[in-house]
Amino acid sequence: MTDIAHVQRLHFTSPGTKARLRRRRAAEARFRAYGIVAIVVSIAFLVILFGTIFSNAYTALEQTHLRLKVTFDASRIDPQNTGDLEVIRTGDFGGIVKAALRERFPEVTGRRDKRRLYAIVSPGAVFDIQESVIADPTLIGTSQALWVIASDDVDMLMKGFIPRDVPESDRRLNDKQIAWVDTLIADNHIEKRFNTRFFTAGDSREPELAGIWGAVVGTFFTMVVTVALAFPIGVATAVYMQEFAPKNRWTDLIEVNINNLAAVPSIVFGLLGLAVFLNVAHLPRSAPVVGGMVLALMTLPTIIIAGRAALGAVPPSIREAALGIGASRMQATFHHVLPLAMPGILSGTIIGMARALGETAPLLMIGMVAFIVDIPKGPFDPATVLPVQVFLWADSPERAFVERLSAAIVVLLMFLVLMNGAAVYLRKKFERRW
Amino acid sequence: MNISLLAASVLVLAVLGFFIGRKRAVRAVHGNFAELNSLPAHHGTYVAVWCGLPAAIILVIGAFLSDTIIEAFLINSLPTAQDLSEGELGLLVNDIKNLAIGDIVAREVDPGLQAAANRYSALQTTTFMSLVVVTLVVAIAGLLASQRFITPMFRARENVERVIRVLLIASSTLAIFTTAGIVLSLLFEALRFFNLVPFTEFLFGLEWSPQTALREDQVGSSGAFGAIPLFAGTFLITLIAMIVAAPIGLMSAIYLSEYAPYKVRSSVKPLLEILAGIPTVVYGFFAALTVAPFLRDFGTAMGLEVSSESALAAGVVMGIMIIPFVSSLSDDVINAVPQSLRDGAFALGATQSETIKQVILPAALPGIVGSIMLAISRAVGETMIVVMAAGLAANLTANPLESVTTVTVQIVTLLVGDQEFDSAKTLAAFALGLTMFCVTLSLNVIALHVVQKYREQYD
Structure with missing residues (x-):
């Protein structure tokens, strides 16, 4: 006995044991550190991602405007003095803007310089002036100091995205244009204002005129169609599968199908939409109704799976009590089980909708990538949706689109946060623990 | 009158049917509910289902098929239809449609085209009016016929529940239809592709440049x-x-x-x-x-x-x-x-x-x-x-x-x-x-x- 105790004491304190123990503890610490590093890295990715987007996005809230003294020359707008709005509409408003610019910078001569001068004002300024005259024809013949929208290059210069210290040939604005902008700055005739157009306009080739409202409306119609199709069909399927379906091959087949559809890549649903809805059923291209149908098929599995889980969580005693006082199975389900499961089903639906809201690939397949300026008026009008709008802008070379698409992403993320928040709220507030 | 108005009127008829059915059921037992086999609301729903469901099915099928039918009639009535290739015919039909709704037309408008456009408009009106008539007749017939069944002993609840059950089953088969749709549409188009390009070339070929020739003799045209x-x-x-x-x-x-x-x-x-x-x-x-x-x-x-x-x-x-x-x-x-x-x-x-x-x-x-x-x-x-x-x-x-x-x-x-x-x-x-x-x-x-x-x- 004493020998063994002696050996063991030696063993636990021997240098070899101590070294082994140190190694094992070091390995333990290392392993734990790997875990912490992994989590820190993923959260760092998240922070960098959001940081990039928000830091790019906030400048889109402002748009540069120039102050110009505009003369509403009657000879350019309405030479015969008819007062007819149709005549006024065809007036030479481009000429008025150009004249105002020439008046502001009388020293500019030469065709090339003049063209560069005209380029500091956005083409949209012409339409703005046209609209203000149509709204108030008494302006004709007067001279007003107006704030007109600047071109995207001037806007980028004002926001500091066009560096002044690089060679002239590497810049979108040349030295003269920068000098003109500098005089405007010196006179306080240039300023950044809140960019309302971004929230009210449709798409445009000119970044300073482009807005997200068209895409927001298109998203709205698409989502309405998706909910209108996916929610009733999804709930009906979940109810049937969970409450009524006999256990046989047919229901097994349905179940396997639902689980597989949940994992099919979204672009495949786009191919289905293209082949079936567009080429066989001849539904309109680029229309929210088709987009909604494709997204509904894609969201169905999510709703069904969430619905079944929610229905399954309702305890059998509820059904038995209803059946016991003479309700039919249909009545027990629709009057008692389904209302109790509704919060769970609704939060599953909202999460499915949030996924559909961020989906882009299947909509590319059915032509919702078209360049559409008009705000859609119904689900059959050509439209685009927010994520596709982001994709379209990311394809454009202009630097000014980067801030706009970042802002569009922020709007999209805000919708997603709202929807997910609503889902969490519903679950927390109404879900019962039995 | 358009499709959505028609759908709305069917819906109104169905709602009307619900109230009529409920009222009839109550009246059949002189307000003494205990004598009814099913609740009055079940009788109401029974009438509403008979009024709305067949009409809705006809409406949906009609709305989907009417375009195809009209086009077939139109092509039959065109004198030159047999001489044209499929693509040319498509363009012609498109022009006729555009002319009929007053859009821009890609070709010279001659009297023949104008006549075809007029015929197209007329066809459209006739088809739509017949759809309206058929749908409404079916709805009203369902509304009237189903009321005759309402008696105190009529098992309205079981009938209604059977319909709901069928609807539930129909919804749940959509998952199968979706999978089948995906597989069939992909397979069908892929087979057409493999008719043009051999399967082995697609799967084992080392070069991908998907150009197709605009003309036969184009350089580098073979994709x-x-x-x-x-x-x-x-x-x-x-x-x-x-x-x-x-x-x-x-x-x-x-x-x-x-x-x-x-x-x-x-x-x-x-x-x-x-x-x-x-x-x-x-x-x-x-x-x-x-x-x-x-x-x-x-x-x-x-x-x-x-x-x-x-x-x-x-x-x-x-x-x-x-x-x-x-x-x-x-x-x-x-x-x-x-x-x-x-x-x-x-x-x-x-x-x-x-x-x-x-x-x-x-x-x-x-x-x-x-x-x-x-x-x-x-x-x-x-x-x-x-x-x-x-x-x-x-x-x-x-x-x-x-x-x-x-x-x-x-x-x-x-x-x-x-x-x-x-x-x-x-x-x-x-x-x-x-x-x-x-x-x-x-x-x-x-x-x-x-x-x-x-x-x-x-x-």
Whole structure:
């Protein structure tokens, strides 16, 4: 006995044991550190991602405007003095803007310089002036100091995205244009204002005129169609599968199908939409109704799976009590089980909708990538949706689109946060623990 | 009167039918409910169903078919229809339609065209009016006929419930129809593609340049449809994504489930889930406008040639997106390992990391493999990141710094924009889609099977 105790004491304190123990503890610490590093890295990715987007996005809230003294020359707008709005509409408003610019910078001569001068004002300024005259024809013949929208290059210069210290040939604005902008700055005739157009306009080739409202409306119609199709069909399927379906091959087949559809890549649903809805059923291209149908098929599995889980969580005693006082199975389900499961089903639906809201690939397949300026008026009008709008802008070379698409992403993320928040709220507030 | 007005009137009739039926049921027993077999509301619903359902079915079918019918009539009535090719006929029909609604017409408007347009308008009116008449007659007939059944002993509830049951079953079969629709549409178009391009060339060809000739004698017109470069590109980007996602996801899952205190776990887990909820187009933007330029500049500083559409940028960002898939699935799997296994290992004097490495991970391995397979299938099918950040040119390379293209990128580039639908170019997209569908489906089936089998082991 004493020998063994002696050996063991030696063993636990021997240098070899101590070294082994140190190694094992070091390995333990290392392993734990790997875990912490992994989590820190993923959260760092998240922070960098959001940081990039928000830091790019906030400048889109402002748009540069120039102050110009505009003369509403009657000879350019309405030479015969008819007062007819149709005549006024065809007036030479481009000429008025150009004249105002020439008046502001009388020293500019030469065709090339003049063209560069005209380029500091956005083409949209012409339409703005046209609209203000149509709204108030008494302006004709007067001279007003107006704030007109600047071109995207001037806007980028004002926001500091066009560096002044690089060679002239590497810049979108040349030295003269920068000098003109500098005089405007010196006179306080240039300023950044809140960019309302971004929230009210449709798409445009000119970044300073482009807005997200068209895409927001298109998203709205698409989502309405998706909910209108996916929610009733999804709930009906979940109810049937969970409450009524006999256990046989047919229901097994349905179940396997639902689980597989949940994992099919979204672009495949786009191919289905293209082949079936567009080429066989001849539904309109680029229309929210088709987009909604494709997204509904894609969201169905999510709703069904969430619905079944929610229905399954309702305890059998509820059904038995209803059946016991003479309700039919249909009545027990629709009057008692389904209302109790509704919060769970609704939060599953909202999460499915949030996924559909961020989906882009299947909509590319059915032509919702078209360049559409008009705000859609119904689900059959050509439209685009927010994520596709982001994709379209990311394809454009202009630097000014980067801030706009970042802002569009922020709007999209805000919708997603709202929807997910609503889902969490519903679950927390109404879900019962039995 | 248009379709939506017609649908609204059917709906109004059905609602009316509900109230009429309910009232009749009450009157049949002189207000003495106990004598009724079913509740008055069931009688009402019975009438409403008979009034609304057949009419609605006719309405939907009619609305879908009317265009085809009108077109067939129109083409029959055209004197020159037999001499035209399918494409010319389509253009002619389109012009006639445009003329009828007063749109811009692509050809000279002669009296023949005008007459055809008038005929088209007339046909449209007639078809629509007959649809209206048929629908309304059916609705009203249903409304009147079903009322005759209302007697005190009539089993209205059972009849109504039978209809609801049929509707429920019909909804649940939609999943099967969707799968069948996907498989059939992909298969059908892919077979048409394989009529033009041999199957073996598609699957084993080394060159991909999907051009089709506009003229017969065009130089370099023969498109090459060898999909190996696309498969290789997809594989490369997926591999990079998994090199990023698998260790990070797995280690996060291990830390969160084994080490992290409850507070950390409950706040970090939702943060990781956010990564899965961000729209893929946002990742695409991040990859194309932030990560790719950064990698390019970094590579230049290190003296490396990095393409601005490198596989690395797309792969890394895709890996970030996939982290939560790996971590949350592995987390479930690790949590499912029984506590007794851990306790046994601790009792033998193992440290926590030794327990994890030598006991828990081997026990959870099948589930972890399953979760990684699901993540791979997600990466293969991912579209927006690669569309925005990967290249278009089909390079057969294993160098992650070069630009490669993937299956999904090619599907999108082949199908976006207006294209004729029977060229090899557009059909190739469906062949690619079919390949991808098969690959992701088998990955999913195997992974789900593995995960399920593993779960049963410890249940």
